[in-house]
Amino acid sequence: MASRNPINRADDVTQAGSATPRPSAVAGFQLPTPVSTMVERTRLLDVLRETGQRRLVFVHGPAGFGKTTLAIQWARRLEADGVAVAWLTVDSDDDNVVWFLSHSIQAIRRVRPDLARELAGQLDSMSPDVVQSILSTLIDEIHDSGRGMVLAVHDWHRIRSAETVDALRYLLLRGRRDLRFVITSRGRAGLPLEELLTHDELVEIDADALRFDLTEATEFLVDHSGLSLSADDVTRLQESTEGWPAALQLVQLSLAGRDDPAEFIGNLSGRQHVIGEYLTDNVLASLESSLVDFLMATSGTARICADLATALVGRSDSQQLLDQVADANLFLQRTDDTGEWFHYHRMFADHLQRKLQQQDPDRVTLLHTRASAWFADHGMLIEAVDHALAADDPHRAVDLVEAHAMDLVEDFRLATLLGLMAKLPRPLTDLRPRLQLCVGWANIGLGRGELAQAALRNVVTALETGDIPADNRAALQVEVTLATAMDRNIRDHIERLPDSVIDRVDGLARPILSVLTSDLSAADALNRFDYADVERWHRSSIGFGTAAMMAQYSHCIVGLAAWEQFDAATAERHFTVELTVPDDADMGIINAPLQTIILLGDLRYQQGRLSEAEALLQRGAAVLPHAAIVDFLLTMYGTTARLATCRGDLARAEQLLATGTRLAEERSLPRLAARMINERIRAGMPLPDRTRAQLLNLPPYRACADRVHAHTAELGQDSAIRLLLAERAPAATAKACEQARHLVAEIGRQNRLKALVQARLLYACCLWDAGWHDEAREIADPALSLCSAQGVRQFADDAGPGIGKLGAVMH
DSSP states (O other), rough: OOOOOBBTTTOOOTTTOOOOBOOTTTTTTTTOOOTTTOOOOOHHHHHHHTTTTOEEEEOSSSTTTTHHHHHHHHHHHHHHOOOOOEEEEOOOGGGGGHHHHHHHHHHHEEEEEESSSSTTGGGGGGGGHHHHHHHHHHHHHHHHHTOOOEEEEGGGGEEEEEHHHHHHHHHHHHTTTTEEEEEEESSSSSSSSHHHHHHHHHHHEEEHSOOOOOOHHHHHIIIIIIOOEEEHHHHHHHHTTOHHHHHHHHHHHHHHHOOOOHHHHOOOSSSSHHHHHHHHHHHTTOOOOOOHHHHHHHHHSSSSEHHHHHHHHHOOTTHHHHHHHHHHHSSEEETTTSSSSEEEOOHHHHHHHHHHHHOOOOHHHHHHHHHHHHHHHOOOOHHHHHHHHHHTTTHHHHHHHHHHHHHHTTOOOOHHHHHHHHSSSSHHHTHHHHHHHHHHHHHHHHOHHHHHHHHHHHHHHHHHSSSSOOHOOOHHHHHHHHHHHHHHHHOOOOOOOHHHHHTGGOSSSSSSHHHHHHHHHHHHHHTTOOOHHHHHHHHHTTTTTTOHHHHHHHHHHHHHHHHTTOHHHHHHHHTTTOOOTTSSSHHHHTTTTTTTHHHHHHHHHHOHHHHHHHHHHHHHHOOTTTTOOHHHHHHIIIIHHHHHHHTTOHHHHHHHHHHHHHHHHTOOOHHHHHHHHHHHHHHHHHHHHHHHHHHHHHOOOOOOOHHHHHHHHHHHHHHHHHHHHOOOOOOHHHHHHHHHHHHHHHTSSSSOOOHHHHHHHHHHHHHHTTTHHHHHHHHHHHHHHHHHHHHHHHHHHHTTTTTTHHHHHOO
């Protein structure tokens, strides 16, 4: 079974860890080249033309009914009319929704490179939980481009997973008419056909429609193939095959060169699969044994090229033989414009493989072994693994994955790694510490904390029980510590790394580990309000000169530190840093994820540049990694909800806050939960009675030693003060003033200028509401001056209820 994956992409034909071009990178993403003897299905094409621009053309029927032929011909007609057609041939690995969407985006970008620039390569580092956001962004991009297109999905019947079905269903039902579909399948499952039919958005071509009628059978057998058949002969063939296109093609091959076809025609009878076996045997019987042997040996891979064929059978004339077979229409079709890659008709290939298995099962194993070696040498990891497993060599398959696992992690091909792991037998993988460590990293990157911790426990067990050299043991222990710290960092538990790790920062096995050590140390310094140490670790991080994505994360941390100090200009400089990226660099590394977009969106909001903020946050939603640190989540669900409220879209704000609240509960993130409550209060949304009571009974604020706890506690105090002011009662206002005064005093003990400015403005609002106007102006004046100097107008406007009146009087 061949596979396509985010490693093997149409726009980047290199395998992670290898600079070897992948010749078949376009296979599966390119509209197949039509066969020269292909009959033009004019009758069906006219039906499609007359049905207008309905969103789904659905072609379904059993194997060999010409679904692919019709889809190709319709796609070519659309292209002739100026419509871009993206082609995706589905394989079983597309049951992984991340891979299916990655492949779909790759197919789209082959014909529309202006689309999905920031989505290409992203999904592999994300969880299926964010799929809907990706789909929505894709739909919007196509619509906003002003140019319609068609996505052709071939062999949909190979999909079984509910997640992939739901993804295509979302595109079909939520998309507009500028994104249309042509889907071929052997069955009708997994598609919202009734909904589309109800809205007159479905054109369905079934097996009965696909059968060749007498005119088409005559055109194929007589006009195209040049057979000397009478009208009665053609009628008998059309009736005996019931118009089954594949059977008629086999008939054509079997009749070629026969002087008297009557006896052959008279022997045709029975069910379709019986006809197929009989006719295939007749076709093979007419060929030289050496050619039949070549066909059997080269039909075990989903696609074949001359170099691969030579590796399988050792024949130097493989290119000539492939060309000969394709030119003779022996169920072999060229799949690219260069004629380098070929694809056997599945029915024909299956029959050849059955014959080979019956004749020489040991040779089948040998061929899979050779195929695995060839694919591995050419940087096609998934194909190499698949053929190793087909050769009943799971140890080789595990070795292959382990050899490339860290490359996949570094390239953020996380879903690819976990998809490969799902193919491997667990008894062979659980006690491989290096492999389990990579599985841990992948699950951390996808926000799957429990699975990550299980993998890391496997590493610890292997270190305790396995015979591992001391140097390797020490290196693995350092990585386990780093992985555990990263997992806790994502869950907002930020701690200092042990000295045993920090002291080795310059000598770790891979630069990415040194970068991670520096970044985790910078995050710890930020959490301790040690801004000089943040800067020191930032210089350490970027000094290792690794991928753009890692540099972005370091800039995020130092930018957050600058914003904590109320230095908007420095924060902006880090959030807008230009990273030098080669033109041919891996898009997965560049864009996975574009973290600075998210934080820049928040800063633009604080500056009052709302339209820019909205655009940035929309882009950020599409690339937000599932394992995002809480600072990103605060922006994506808190700031975006506040912006929606500013726009008057309370329904959108409510949806964002509900999603953020759910994430906070699922992942036990008190800081995010506190922000969601605070935004609900700001927007005037109702609160549960229990939550309201807890806020109104908070004890006085005490300065916190770390940023995470300080943010959480201060959000609670801000929420409580706003609730008290909303009561419009003297006692409640007096209590709000006291809590706000205490908040200012406690924060003033720390080096946290932004938090202090925010607290002073909130206190000024309380004083103003209590009638202490002179005192309010005295408190607010220096804070508003700082906001003006930093250019953060919206930050001031949002500081507290009634701030607008206070600012207007002062102005």
